[in-house]
Amino acid sequence: MGVLATMGGFVKRVRVSAVEKLGRFSYSFCYKTTGFGMYHESYRPLLEAAMNNDWQSARVFIDNDPGSVKASITVCGRTALHIAAGSAHSEFVLNLIEIMPIEALELKDRYDGNTALHLAVIAGLEDAVKVMVKKHKKLIRICNNEGLNPLLNAAIYVSRKNEEIIRFLCDEMQDEPTIFQGHSGAHLICSITHAALYELATTLIDRHPSLATAQEDDGNSTALYAIAEKDLSIPTAYAKSILSFLTYYGLCEITKKPSIFLKVLFFFDHNSRGFHARQLQSIVVLELVELIFKQFKKMNGEDKYQFFFGSNFIKTAVKNGSIDIVRMCISTYPDQLWIPQERRNIFEIAVKNRQEKIFDYLYEHMNADEKILTTRTVESNGGNILHVAAKIAPPSRLNIYSSPVAQIQSEIIWFKKVKNRVPRALRNMRNNADEIPREVFTREHKDLVKKAEAYMIRTAESCQVVAALVATVAFAAAITLPGGTFSDVTDATKTGKPVLLQKQSFLVFMVADALALFSSTTAILLFLSIYIGNHTERNFQLALPRTLKRGLRSLILSVLSVVIAFSMALSMILEDRYRWAPYLMFAVAAFTFYRSLNCPLKLIFELDGIEKPLYWTDIKRSPTIRALSDPSPVPWRLAVYWEDCLRFLSSIQFRYSHIYGEGNAVADLLGKCGAITWSQWWNEPPYFIGNRVKCPNILKTWFKWTSKN
Template identity: 30%
Template sequence: MGNDENGRCSQYVSLEKHIHEGEWDAANQFISSNPEVVTAEISIFGNTALHIAIFEGHMNIVEELVKTMSEENLKIKDAYDLTVLGYCAVVGNIQMAKCIIGKCRTLLSIGNESDDFIPVVLALTYNPHGTEMARYLYSETPQEDLMPGNGSNGAMFITRAIYSKAIDMALCLLKSYPKLAIALDGNGRSPVEVLAGMSFTYRSGNRLVYWKQWIYNSICIPLAHDTNQIPISVQKSGMEKCGQARNIKLARGFVCNLLKFLEIDQIYELKLLHHQSKKLLLRMCEVLPGLNFQQLENGKVFEAIIKAVKQGRVEFVTEILKACPSLVWCREKSTDRNLFMLAILHRQDEVFRLLLRYPAKNPHLATVDNDRNTILHIAAMFEPSARRNTVPGAAFLMQREVQWYKEVESIVHPSVSERTNTIGKRPLELFIESHKELVKEGEKWMTGTASSCTVVAALIVTIMFAAAITVPGGNKQETGLPTFLNEKVFMVFIISDALSLLSASTSLLMFLGILTSRYAEEDFLKSLPKKMIVGLSTLILSIATMMITFCASLSIILPGKSWVVIPVICLASVPVTLFTWMQFHLLIYTVTSTYGSRIINKKAKYGS
């Protein structure tokens, strides 16, 4: 056989083609004439015929090739150090994996040479949809292959299971080997560090709308969980409604359609994920007591709690500090900032309130970082990524920044406000300097919103003033009084017209006040939001009463024409509803951010 330029036998090209195209008869004829070819590298990437058949998904060829190969032949690796079982793990074909494992179980313990990852780890590492394959391989893999001290496979399996939302598998392995919580995976990260940064594993990382929140709270997680089981609380209520139905299939169909419409399945899976994640976290926390400083550092526990504080994972911080209270003293290496400083810098109010409950909070509040920044200096800094997506505009972000500064200022010693950092800046000076651009953005947002609303309010004032002068039906020539003065609907017209005119005028004045504001930092705290609240609420009222005025006028000039009046009245409610729907959330947010709960609850007895 002559060799080609790639060093392969020229005849292998045809065999490779047959395998790729699933032509087993032609491939088998070639193999029968050349039995040694089953172990040969027939592609430029060092693949054997079985590697290629697995990649192409030809189950029949895989079964035939496995029959002809010995256990040693099945252990051959390709150019990427993958065995045929490793290929199955990456591709995600469980049936092929079963076929190969039936012939050679030792492949379950053979890793690739570069990372030494065994197949069960490869399934979670290189296959984004490899959860089911990993479940099968995990059930077959000897657990000692994943134990601590036997490479990084155990830690890698847990971290990848967390990434893949397969928390139950991670929890199962961690129950057997608790020390894997602080073992390092192939990327130098520990499971406890990875869990700290996963937003989907915590309720605080998943903001649900109010009706989904209600469903979330009402769902019960059964102790013996079955993933295909309808949530107990929902199942019970659904069967109570449909229990008397003669046709059980229709009842079940109704319940299933209702659950699908309300997205209960997804909410149930989310709550189950949070439930499993908490159990995993509690299992990890059992390992922490008794560990020394070096063990905590090597296990990335310090990095884990710092990451959780920055990202606002209050559930993680709560449990890990319960297990190891001394972690409250850890500091970020690069900046020498403590957890209190980091919570303030990243505007994590829930975490900060939690930390304030610790009796030794005063030493933390009095400390400084590498640049001699006090905790008030930290509050004066602007971290652009900190909770920016939770506010509807730059003006409210600026309001939140001022609130943070004021709240922190209220809990530190008065002398802190006069201390300077390494560049000679006092906290207030640093606040003004670091928020210059945000003030400009807030001013632009406020003036843009106020300008748009001013135009609408001015139009309503003009229309309502004209309507008050030219009343429907005109005036009597003898007295000059309105023709329909004694009609009840006319009084509705006059009152709603007056309310619309007055509320639109009030709104106009409020928005003009916003446009002429000085836009100092303090203005964003109370002054501007108050004007926005009054302006928006009166503008919504003016639009609603304007529509009432229009409907009353129509009723006056078209008496007895209800077939015209009623549909028009219904259509008149559409613009009011649309405008209210678009602006109401802004109004509610403005009210809650201005008059809602404070960042620091002054009534709470921190440290008690």
Template identity: 30%
Template sequence: MASAYAESSPLISSDHVKAAVTEFARGFNHSYYLPLHLAILKGDWKSTRAFLDNDPSALTAKVTVNGRTALHVAAVGTQWKIVEKLMKNMPTNILTELDFMGCTCLHYVAMSEKVNDEKKLVAKNTSVTQVTDFKGFTPLIYSLTSTRHRDMVWYLLTNTTDERPGCPFSGPSASQLVALLTASGFHDITMHLLQRYPGLATISDSNGSIILNVLSKLPSHFPSGNTYVPPTIFFYKHAPVELELLPNDPHSGKIISNLLQHFFAHWKSIRDAKLTHLSAVRLTEFVFSQASAMNDYQFYESFVSADIIFNATSSGIVEILSICFQFFPELVWTHIPNEGYLIQIAIKNRQEKVIRLLSEMPIICKLLVLAIDESNNTTSHLAARVCSNNKSTLGAALQVERDSQWLQEVEKLNHPFHKVVKNKNGKTAREVFIEEHKPMVEEGNNWIRDRSNGCMLVATLIATITFAAAITVPGGNNQEKGIPIFLLHKKFTVFIVSDAIAFYCSMASLMNLLPETKGPINEEGIQTELVIRLKLGLYYLLIALVATTIAFAAALSMLLEKRFKFSIVYISSLACLPLHYATSVLYPNLRRIKLLQSIAAFV
């Protein structure tokens, strides 16, 4: 009965399904098919074959109250070996049979990662990819709603056509297909689909463009939404990526890249990330180009909705904004109710990259900066507020200081008169800042002292160890002259220099981290001198830790090189771990300083 429904129409009401299930259940012999059902779920092929040999009709019969055949049961139970064996003897027309959930066997296989079983099903009956469930969804959509396995999606996409009854690329389910495919991050596959069916690029709903709406909520899928430390940046820039899909290999690339991918798992993740980023940018360009070709102002005014602009601005996706302004320059003046103009949204959400993009249009940027909202808030007032989306993981004190620096940079962009402008509550930007940051100030001052005490303990330990290591050097001293035995050894020079650096840096860290109960307090309530001392102490301590690691590696390699010839290679490799961590700690701060400097340079 379910197959008859599928032939007449892909859309079946729930009442019809309930009626069919009730009618079927009245005459269904549950106890007869229960042994077959349990044998399949357990993966017991011997018992399954014995039952089918005794009753060959059970191969095509509905063996559950949900109207599932033996093949359905094996697929739902993820018994892939039984699926393969049943499929060999299964008539081709049974592969398109729907259960009372509206699914074929391929619908369930599409929710797994068994691409080989999927290919065998399609090879036995090529029309199975076109069969839809009661909602009009093909197996392609099912593959996107479950595991989102790339190879599974690619194979189904290339083996599904836009034919009746489902019409997956032009029918009612096309919008859901595009949304799911974009959300899955397979932007290169989406581009392949849009090139075949360009009309899908301009599908929209009440929220505007479906594709742009999804992309604007995925900042990590764009280059601007990711920050890499220097070692990773090198690999990211030099990772070769093929944006054009080949029929049999969606991950096609160069031989060297494939070899690196085989030996270094991290290389593959970097390459996949770069592919996602470049494909997302290319997809965005294609969607905007298709929209601009419509030559209908009312269309693209609703197509690029305020929600899309807001999401891209608040998330800092400058690629979407940059491409948007290339095709529709007037959208830079977009004003969103209760949020303001783009620069106001960027300031509230601490999006330096968006401000830098707007600063490339100097006159427009200056006009937007001078805008005042309905509550008489200037852009400085907006910068003074606490940003809930940009909390620092380094502590409340550093967050307050960072917010203060942000306010100072925005004040440089703003007109000097706006420093004394009061909002509807009668407060200036600085007064707003002090009021909103009060809870963080007390927490910040306590945090500084707690971290200082903890770091002092580590610095004291390093100073003690390095002082003792300088006196009792590796290998000992000459008994007659008291000179170190390894004095002329090259590795000894590395050891003693690193040890000295570690000792002096740990002492410098101690001097900066000495507890100070009092210090000059700025207008926000944070003890500025303590913040500066804590930062210097942390940097000195970081250098001391790295130098201690190098000194230890040099000493160990001197002692072991005669017995273990390649000890220096393994020891040096392990010593690189603290160096990598030090880089990952320092680089984000340096990057943020550069961004703030670029904003200041605009003035």
């Protein structure tokens, strides 16, 4: 077949996209009809019809000249079927196949030696590919000038669009085992894995186990290496989503087909949608990795050694944070901690690339003798692992955070964390440049500290203006009360008192206005302290970020309080004429307010996550995930999750009792709430809500139906 002989040269080619490849097909030299191709001028109408998807004109031309259906109508030897397939005209191709003789389907062009099936595979014409193979199965074995059959050619341009085509071709070539072995098999499985078609890769390895350890001729590219190149970690924003919290406590399960509840949640929380997608992908990848490692265990010691140390996949996995691969590699072959050909250890790679989860996992699972790796000289200039941590992070890791403040804070906390894991005797060790790790850190992060300082001052100035404006409005609203005051009345005790004092809305107005005034003045003072404070490197660890968070929270609270106060004032003035207007305005204002807070809220969450990650995002804790073999959606019933919610309440009460003691007021209050809830509401909580709470009839009906189902 010539595949194995030519795969070595092929792998070194740059993999261009299908769009670029198809773009080359439309170059003018393929369609020239002058000079050498003068005799092609008579086929110009058929060429234009094939390019423009005009089957009616093409059919008329073919009826007048039946031989044109298999004639070369371009200089590069392409037939009308080549042109239509390369232009992705599926209907035209299907119509043309019906009237073409079988031998005409085998015709190759003079450009790459491709048949029409090669081009249809690249263009993603699934129906056309199936019809061609059904009509003439020998087509799947015909190779082009590079020795590639349609399946291997499809692997170059593999994507979600042509996944079914590759799956179909793999099924049709089951009787060709050489395609799934050696370099050709490695190229196929690596291309599929690079395209993130993990389910298809799992199916192929299950059918052909040799694909699990197949290596391309460079000795490095394997299916495991392709997985290691992917960053499969769950982003911080996704890990802090509502769905992450719910799955951690077992209140929700992740399935291929999300329930109605999840669909509603995805509409309001895009991070939950991303978390759901990443979790599904992680499950499939984990199944694939486990299948690959099953084949590794069947290898003998020498082959296993050559496979592990002949490839850089463990280094790539650590660099990209593929914790599952690292776990399995270390458990299967513990010597992977050290990379002899580079005289480096993966502990150093994890520190350099800020892979905290892998760093923690390696350190916690190291033996006493393995922890000596943390004391070795790891740099060419004589530095230790703390010198590596002192260097600024790679841009790909640093740009995870949107602001320079979060970036410098994460760098400082990371340096402190590594420092605590290094023996005290090495913390002040000097390298060949006579620098201790702290001096290296200061030099490397000098520019980042300046950027963070400028960002803090600019943010403080902008927020101070807004806070001052809110304080002015809140103070003015407190003086000019809605409805005015009594001024000319016979009862002297009422003089100067608000006219609307007896209304409940007035109390809400005053509380909201006072809260707006106090929080805005607090924000002014906090931002002022940032503006005139000392912006040293050490202060960026906790003091300055905390002040910025508190200032932003106070400012957000003040703006929200002003909106509430305005809505209450409007409701008192309008009285019974337009009772819905204030609430509608408040709802619109609240939604607009939430959308406009995307940037400050993101900054607050970033700083919170750096200082103290949420406990449910810990790597040691795994969410509740339903088996993917069950595609049915999980029905959401309030009664089903009511008990879990009460357990969650009890867990919070236990945390407060454990931290602050049994006599803590918050813990006692939570305990009483839990006891009341258990005793009175447990029998039929949804039915209770549906009958006693004032709400629209549709909600009552839903609550009652939920309790019964």
